[in-house]
Amino acid sequence: MTLFEVRDLRAGYGKVDVLFGVSLTASKGELIGIVGPNGAGKSTLFGAIVGTVGLRGGSVFLDGEDISGKRPEDIVRRGLSLVPEGRQIFSGLSVIENLTLGLTGRRDKHGEKGALERVHDLFPVLTTHRDHQAGMLSGGQQQQLAIARALVADPRVLLLDEPSLGLSPTVVKDVFDRLIAIAESGTAVVIVEQRAHLVTRLAERTHVLRAGKLQATLTKEDAADEAKLTAAYFGNSGE
Amino acid sequence: MIQAILDAVSLGGVYALAALGLGLVFGVMRLVNFAHAELITVASYTLVMTHQFPLVVSIVLSVVAASLMALLMELLAYRRLRGSNPATMLIVSFGVSVLLQKVYELVFGALPRSASVATGLTGAFTVGGVSITIASVVTIVLAVVILLAMGYLIERTKLGLQLRAAASDFQTARLLGVRSNRLIASAFVISGALAAVVAFVNVVGNPQVDPRFGLDITILALVGIVVGGMNSLRGSALGGFIVGAVLSLLNVILGNGRVYAYSWMFVIVIVILLVRPGGILSKFATKERV
Numbered sequence A: 001m002t003l004f005e006v007r008d009l010r011a012g013y014g015k016v017d018v019l020f021g022v023s024l025t026a027s028k029g030e031l032i033g034i035v036g037p038n039g040a041g042k043s044t045l046f047g048a049i050v051g052t053v054g055l056r057g058g059s060v061f062l063d064g065e066d067i068s069g070k071r072p073e074d075i076v077r078r079g080l081s082l083v084p085e086g087r088q089i090f091s092g093l094s095v096i097e098n099l100t101l102g103l104t105g106r107r108d109k110h111g112e113k114g115a116l117e118r119v120h121d122l123f124p125v126l127t128t129h130r131d132h133q134a135g136m137l138s139g140g141q142q143q144q145l146a147i148a149r150a151l152v153a154d155p156r157v158l159l160l161d162e163p164s165l166g167l168s169p170t171v172v173k174d175v176f177d178r179l180i181a182i183a184e185s186g187t188a189v190v191i192v193e194q195r196a197h198l199v200t201r202l203a204e205r206t207h208v209l210r211a212g213k214l215q216a217t218l219t220k221e222d223a224a225d226e227a228k229l230t231a232a233y234f235g236n237s238g239e
Numbered sequence B: 001m002i003q004a005i006l007d008a009v010s011l012g013g014v015y016a017l018a019a020l021g022l023g024l025v026f027g028v029m030r031l032v033n034f035a036h037a038e039l040i041t042v043a044s045y046t047l048v049m050t051h052q053f054p055l056v057v058s059i060v061l062s063v064v065a066a067s068l069m070a071l072l073m074e075l076l077a078y079r080r081l082r083g084s085n086p087a088t089m090l091i092v093s094f095g096v097s098v099l100l101q102k103v104y105e106l107v108f109g110a111l112p113r114s115a116s117v118a119t120g121l122t123g124a125f126t127v128g129g130v131s132i133t134i135a136s137v138v139t140i141v142l143a144v145v146i147l148l149a150m151g152y153l154i155e156r157t158k159l160g161l162q163l164r165a166a167a168s169d170f171q172t173a174r175l176l177g178v179r180s181n182r183l184i185a186s187a188f189v190i191s192g193a194l195a196a197v198v199a200f201v202n203v204v205g206n207p208q209v210d211p212r213f214g215l216d217i218t219i220l221a222l223v224g225i226v227v228g229g230m231n232s233l234r235g236s237a238l239g240g241f242i243v244g245a246v247l248s249l250l251n252v253i254l255g256n257g258r259v260y261a262y263s264w265m266f267v268i269v270i271v272i273l274l275v276r277p278g279g280i281l282s283k284f285a286t287k288e289r290v
């Protein structure tokens, strides 16, 4: 059953339109990819979904409820969390303070302790650095913190904007292994990546976003087909 | 000599509280709330107008008045300006300040209202042959207690954590569930309560309240938060303390030349800012900008 649906979403900044009708869906436990070149509108799409970028049309449904146009702090309470581009951890606060802030978005306040324990199992390194300043963590550890901080809110849908940014290949593999585990636990995971190959192999479906529209959708099988992937990514219309 | 030091510390403490109130609001909204002066003024009027009540009641009423006024400013004026350019917000806060001064003038008159508040605090006592004013000691104790309480609130509570997070990146804080309206309203209410403490100490020292009563201290507290570092509450409080203490000491040191106390204080301020352009506690002071 569809848990998360974006329907004909339009968004932009000031006089500029960026998204021209984007639609996608994700079910419980599914991992969905979105790829596309710089400036395609990937971050804008996530911003419009979580309420930090103004909507100009279309809607977002979470478990059947229309959440479009709600404020970011209300959307996260409904179970949709974003790990923003560039991680955006609070570098001046400690690791545990960052995680505590993540708890703010929980619907159920009783499960706080359990949520922190689960994060500890998934990202033990964060427990080691519990009281350290988050800004002192390595890039990979900061990415883990950003994901953990979103996870402690127990999201039903987790959006990640370029989780591989600035990480070495081994660390990227590590992070993606955790994301697969998170999806397997029942969360719908939507990943934006510029490095398309990172997600196409894992994702149920990978959408190619170019110039504010979804230009193609690839399945895992398509991903193996290099030519098809390249064509979808760069567009074959010669525009 | 000892009295001069006590006076410096107590004036420093008062300015630290005023600066902290300004710094809290600046942190969450990037708003330099010039109308903080009118929060101090409304609390002062409340103290004077209710002087016949028991002191505790009078103080509670002044805290309520200033916090309510702060909340109203937020709801009626500043809420619409969220995320606007800081210059726009500063101009609006000037407007709110002038407007409220006019309202006070209409309600209370342009001439000072006066009444002796907390008369028990006006005397002096002698320790080892040195005469010490009760007011300076009480002010210091009050300032220390409130600064410690604020330190606890900011460093140890959930509200404090949210305030710190919002001050460094409000958008990300909201993504995590921090309720922006509620948090900003809390910052205003706390800043109003701090303004009431400042008002209390000032009214005890000088119970002549006119519509511009809170202005001087607010301007100096603003200088303080720039000196200390606008982006840190610790810096704001420290800067406020330095400005208050230096001003008080200059008044003693300069003797007959005390009319130049402000000039000398600004010389010191400029020197500090030349050395640390981002303020004393700024992390960015050593970074090249040009």
Ligand SMILES: Nc1ncnc2c1ncn2[C@@H]1O[C@H](COP(=O)(O)OP(=O)(O)OP(=O)(O)O)[C@@H](O)[C@H]1O
Binding pocket: A013, A016, A018, A036, A037, A038, A039, A040, A041, A042, A043, A044, A045, A085, A194
């Ligand atoms: N805050 C903003 N104000 C105005 N225009 C913006 C803003 N943010 C993004 N844009 C514009 O919107 C378009 C899409 O940007 P967006 O950040 O969504 O792209 P992206 O696909 O995430 O790119 P990248 O891969 O570089 O992260 C770009 O043309 C960009 O210039």
Ligand SMILES: [Mg+2]
Binding pocket: A042, A043, A044, A085, A161
């Ligand atoms: Mg982006």
